[in-house]
Amino acid sequence: MISYRLEATSGHARAGTIVTRRGDVPTPAFMPVGTQGSVKALSAQEVAATGARLQIMNTYHLWLRPGPERVAELGGLHEFCRWPYAIATDSGGFQAFSLAERTKLSEDGFEFASHLDGTRLKLTPEEAMRIQGLLGADIAMPLDVCPSGSASPAEVVAAVERTTRWAERCLVARSPGQALFGIIQGGANVELRLAHAETLGRLPFQGLALGGFSVGEPPALMHRALGEIGHRLDPNRPRYLMGVGTPEDLLIAVGAGIDLFDCVMPTRNARNGQAFTWSGKLTIKNARYRDDPLPLDPECRCSACRGGYSRAYLRHLFVAGEILVLRLLSEHNLTLYARLLEQARAAVVAGRYADFAAERLAVFRNLADTGDSG
Amino acid sequence: MISYRLEATSGHARAGTIVTRRGDVPTPAFMPVGTQGSVKALSAQEVAATGARLQIMNTYHLWLRPGPERVAELGGLHEFCRWPYAIATDSGGFQAFSLAERTKLSEDGFEFASHLDGTRLKLTPEEAMRIQGLLGADIAMPLDVCPSGSASPAEVVAAVERTTRWAERCLVARSPGQALFGIIQGGANVELRLAHAETLGRLPFQGLALGGFSVGEPPALMHRALGEIGHRLDPNRPRYLMGVGTPEDLLIAVGAGIDLFDCVMPTRNARNGQAFTWSGKLTIKNARYRDDPLPLDPECRCSACRGGYSRAYLRHLFVAGEILVLRLLSEHNLTLYARLLEQARAAVVAGRYADFAAERLAVFRNLADTGDSG
Numbered sequence: 001m002i003s004y005r006l007e008a009t010s011g012h013a014r015a016g017t018i019v020t021r022r023g024d025v026p027t028p029a030f031m032p033v034g035t036q037g038s039v040k041a042l043s044a045q046e047v048a049a050t051g052a053r054l055q056i057m058n059t060y061h062l063w064l065r066p067g068p069e070r071v072a073e074l075g076g077l078h079e080f081c082r083w084p085y086a087i088a089t090d091s092g093g094f095q096a097f098s099l100a101e102r103t104k105l106s107e108d109g110f111e112f113a114s115h116l117d118g119t120r121l122k123l124t125p126e127e128a129m130r131i132q133g134l135l136g137a138d139i140a141m142p143l144d145v146c147p148s149g150s151a152s153p154a155e156v157v158a159a160v161e162r163t164t165r166w167a168e169r170c171l172v173a174r175s176p177g178q179a180l181f182g183i184i185q186g187g188a189n190v191e192l193r194l195a196h197a198e199t200l201g202r203l204p205f206q207g208l209a210l211g212g213f214s215v216g217e218p219p220a221l222m223h224r225a226l227g228e229i230g231h232r233l234d235p236n237r238p239r240y241l242m243g244v245g246t247p248e249d250l251l252i253a254v255g256a257g258i259d260l261f262d263c264v265m266p267t268r269n270a271r272n273g274q275a276f277t278w279s280g281k282l283t284i285k286n287a288r289y290r291d292d293p294l295p296l297d298p299e300c301r302c303s304a305c306r307g308g309y310s311r312a313y314l315r316h317l318f319v320a321g322e323i324l325v326l327r328l329l330s331e332h333n334l335t336l337y338a339r340l341l342e343q344a345r346a347a348v349v350a351g352r353y354a355d356f357a358a359e360r361l362a363v364f365r366n367l368a369d370t371g372d373s374g
Numbered sequence: 375m376i377s378y379r380l381e382a383t384s385g386h387a388r389a390g391t392i393v394t395r396r397g398d399v400p401t402p403a404f405m406p407v408g409t410q411g412s413v414k415a416l417s418a419q420e421v422a423a424t425g426a427r428l429q430i431m432n433t434y435h436l437w438l439r440p441g442p443e444r445v446a447e448l449g450g451l452h453e454f455c456r457w458p459y460a461i462a463t464d465s466g467g468f469q470a471f472s473l474a475e476r477t478k479l480s481e482d483g484f485e486f487a488s489h490l491d492g493t494r495l496k497l498t499p500e501e502a503m504r505i506q507g508l509l510g511a512d513i514a515m516p517l518d519v520c521p522s523g524s525a526s527p528a529e530v531v532a533a534v535e536r537t538t539r540w541a542e543r544c545l546v547a548r549s550p551g552q553a554l555f556g557i558i559q560g561g562a563n564v565e566l567r568l569a570h571a572e573t574l575g576r577l578p579f580q581g582l583a584l585g586g587f588s589v590g591e592p593p594a595l596m597h598r599a600l601g602e603i604g605h606r607l608d609p610n611r612p613r614y615l616m617g618v619g620t621p622e623d624l625l626i627a628v629g630a631g632i633d634l635f636d637c638v639m640p641t642r643n644a645r646n647g648q649a650f651t652w653s654g655k656l657t658i659k660n661a662r663y664r665d666d667p668l669p670l671d672p673e674c675r676c677s678a679c680r681g682g683y684s685r686a687y688l689r690h691l692f693v694a695g696e697i698l699v700l701r702l703l704s705e706h707n708l709t710l711y712a713r714l715l716e717q718a719r720a721a722v723v724a725g726r727y728a729d730f731a732a733e734r735l736a737v738f739r740n741l742a743d744t745g746d747s748g
Contacts, residue, residue: 037690041697043681066664066690074667080687290440293448307417313454316411316440323415323697 002086002138002179002206004238004259010353012231012257015345018207018238020086020138020179022078023053027238028254028344030337031056031088031262036065037081039334040267041327044083049303050331051338054139056088056262057081059131060095060123064114068134076136088139088262090242091128091183094146107162109143125169133175141209142170144183149216156187159212160196171203181207181240188221190228201234207260208233209240214249214263223252230256247276247340247364251357254344266337270329273318276336279363282311284329289315302335304328376460376512376553376580378612378633384727386605386631389719392612394460394512394553396452397427401612402628402718404711405430405462405636410439411455413708414641415701418457423677424705425712428460428513430636433505434469434497438488442508450510462513462636464616465502465557468520481536483517499543507549515583516544518557523590530561533586534570541574555581555614562595564602575608581634582607583614588623588637597626604630621650621714621738625731628718640711644703647692650710653737656685658703663689676709678702 001021008015018025032039032047035058039047047055057077062068074080077087093110097103100112100121109124125143132140143166145159163185174180182200186192193210200208210229213222226241230253233239240260241253250261266276275282277297282289284296292311296304304314309328317325340360347356375395382389392399406413406421409432413421421429431451436442448454451461467484471477474486474495483498499517506514517540519533537559548554556574560566567584574582584603587596600615604627607613614634615627624635640650649656651671656663658670666685670678678688683702691699714734721730 036694036696037687038694038696038698043698043701045681061694065694066686070665070686073665074684074686080684080690082682082687291444291447307419308456310448310454312440312444312448313411313456320410320412320435320439322410322412323700324412324417326697327417327701 001177004207004236006235008349008351010348010351011255013254013344013348013353013357014235014257014259015348016238016259018054018086018260020054022084022086022138025054025086026342026345027259028250028341029054029260030250030334030341031260032334033058033262033264033267034081034083035264036061037077039330040271041323041330042267042334044081046303046327046331047083047334048085050334051342052085052334054086054088054260055083056090057135057137058092058095059089059128059135060092060099062089062135063092063131064116064121068131072134072136078136086138087136089132089135089137089141091141091143092123092131093128093143096123097146105145107165125166126173129170129173129175133178137178139179139181139207140174141181142167142183144185144211146185146212146215147187149187151187153189156185156189156192160185160192164196164199167200167203167205171205179206181205181209181238183209183211183242184233185212187212188217188225190225193225193229194232197229197233205237207238207240209242210258211242213241214244219246219249222249226253226256226258230258233257247337248361250337250340251344251361251364254341254348255353255357261341266333267330270333271326273325273329275329276333278336284311284315284318284325286315296329296332297336300332300335301339302332304332375551378581378610380609382723382725384722384725385629387628387718387722387727387731388609388631388633389722390612390633392428392460392634394428396458396460396512399428399460400716400719401633402624402715403428403634404624404708404715405634406708407432407636407638407641408455408457409638410435411451413704414645415697415704416641416708418455420677420701420705421457421708422459424708425716426459426708428462428634429457430462430464431455431509431511432466432469433463433502433509434466434473436463436509437466437505438490438495442505446508446510452510460512461510463506463509463511463515465515465517466497466505467502467517468617470497471520479519481539499540500547503544503547503549507552511552513553513555513581514548515555516541516557518559518585520559520586520589521561523561525561527563530559530563530566534559534566538570538573541577541579545577545579553580555579555583555612557583557585557616558603558607559586561586562591562599564599567599567603568606571603571607579611581612581614583616584632585616587615588618593620593623596623600627600630600632604632607631621711622735624711624714625718625735625738628715628722629727629731635715640707641704644707645700647699647703649703650707652710658685658689658692658699660689670703670706671710674706674709675713676706678706
């Protein structure tokens with residue numbers, strides 16, 4: 001089980017600690033995404049060296065391969081993946097909806113065909129809890145219904161109601177000792193979100209998550225909704241914004257009172273050759289870096305930057321298709337994300353979060369312009 | 375410049391040291407192949423951690439991209455690639471012949487079209503020396519003519535004679551301070567090889583290399599030829615067998631008096647999921663490893679094996695297409711190669727190389743059976 005300790009606030013922004021039996025997680029915190037039990041291109045030690053102390057892994061993928069029974073027999077995810085710190089797992093519902101084929105949604109759950117071999121599978125709230133219990137994460141997520149950004153108001157309401165019923169079933173079916181967060185839906189409808197937050201807040205979840213953001217809506221809409229919702233979530237529990245986002249998104253969400261994030265962006269963009277730096281984005285394959293002897297970011301502490309790898313060498317590796325560069329850029333981006341939230345935490349403790357966020361946003365605004373908010 | 379110190383012999387097997395201004399290289403030694411300035415999937419620190427102290431890089435590839443002038447401006451290969459130890463470069467001739475398109479061979483050199491963009495290029499002995507001088511390797515190789523395994527006797531003789539003339543041109547054109555090895559050709563014709571070794575041995579090369587082995591001939595033919603030739607090469611210079619080979623090949627060649635090797639096999643096979651272990655080969659994607667909690671090789675000191683990664687996890691990563699496993703298997707295989715030659719060296723010093731090689735060969739024979747001797 002986990003607990004949350006609130007330590008300081010600055011406006012709505014919070015500094016706290018999630019206490020787990022696998023160590024403390026200072027918040028706000030970003031969770032690197034280890035989809036299939038590995039943050040792509042990185043070893044567990046390298047992920048830890050970026051500063052991360054909580055990793056999120058993917059129930060859908062690990063269910064299909066290698067299978068939760070196998071993971072359990074091999075000692076659970078921590079032992080299997082050699083990650084000694086805390087792990088969260090999502091419920092698998094999002095992938096059952098977005099990645100699997102011929103998905104049918106009913107009150108019972110999702111029925112779908114595996115994207116790997118077409119096997120017909122069924123994911124119910126109870127099955128999601130059983131799988132996550134076997135995987136052995138510190139924090140599990142309940143099965144929820146996540147409507148798309150273009151869903152009708154009626155569809156959004158129906159999704160909220162079913163998500164509540166499933167949340168209650170997950171609480172009954174949860175594994176002993178495993179923390180469970182409630183997932184708040186409601187799209188961009190702030191009233192609906194707040195009502196759902198109140199409903200779920202009455203249930204014994206260890207944290208509250210905002211699902212269904214960053215599903216195609218304009219970033220400004222999400223930012224506005226977060227400003228209305230974030231600080232109204234129960235202050236005694238960690239608040240998790242699922243699947244978000246850019247450095248700008250993180251700064252705005254922390255200002256709205258959010259504590260926890262996950263997103264594939266820093267690692268996925270790295271593999272596409274994009275580095276986030278303290279002075280803006282850097283697309284390593286650009287010809288302008290051909291002869292550039294500087295590191296990616298002279299202000300960065302990551303092993304790529306401290307190791308003396310020049311932009312010219314990194315560009316060469318990227319253009320030549322060398323695997324090493326995928327790792328170096330991934331380490332760099334995750335380090336920047338972790339450092340950004342460490343700095344945010346320090347600013348909260350110092351009581352100057354608004355100033356800090358305004359300074360950083362001025363730099364990162366051009367990054368958000370990529371429109372790449374996966 | 376480099377020097378070679380012979381320290382012990384056991385039969386024809388030798389223990390020695392190649393002294394370079396970037397550190398000593400105890401021999402026999404295996405050179406990991408950093409084709410494009412990076413040993414595929416590994417960082418320079420990881421290559422060093424396997425035990426390697428001499429890396430070979432590829433002149434043809436680095437000539438085309440990023441270009442030797444650029445590498446020179448960025449401080450040379452050591453600085454560019456963050457590899458502080460010794461570097462050898464090949465001449466580029468082999469790739470101009472095997473990889474480039476529409477290659478024409480004349481007394482002057484190779485003319486060919488770049489495999490990247492079709493640009494017409496010309497590689498002469500002088501150009502090979504100029505490029506390698508700019509790259510700044512500690513050990514350069516002269517341009518040579520490497521006949522295929524199916525070449526006629528007359529073609530082999532012509533290749534030997536042209537290789538000699540080119541070797542003399544390379545000695546004239548070499549860069550000051552850069553060591554240069556002579557390359558002995560002659561196919562499987564032992565008399566021709568010995569005559570060529572004598573011719574080149576009279577020239578002021580810092581080492582002698584055997585080129586044109588492992589080009590499609592049966593391994594037993596190479597092993598027999600090495601037994602005739604290896605120990606007859608000048609004992610005062612390091613002896614380098616180019617592009618070879620399996621663990622079995624290495625053991626036999628060391629027994630014949632060879633000091634230095636390079637081959638893509640340990641890293642290429644790793645990327646195809648094959649691990650070399652002290653008890654035979656291991657194909658990680660085999661279903662038998664699905665539930666196997668053991669490391670790749672309990673006897674191994676590499677970071678994959680000491681890091682507690684189970685075969686089950688490595689198999690999962692390989693089947694799931696995760697990049698991390700390519701690195702872990704590459705580290706493992708290069709560590710085994712380095713360790714094998716460290717053990718060979720210790721056996722020479724102890725005066726029991728024949729016994730050591732016989733013991734190891736009994737284990738590795740099944741590896742050589744893969745027929746995968748690239």
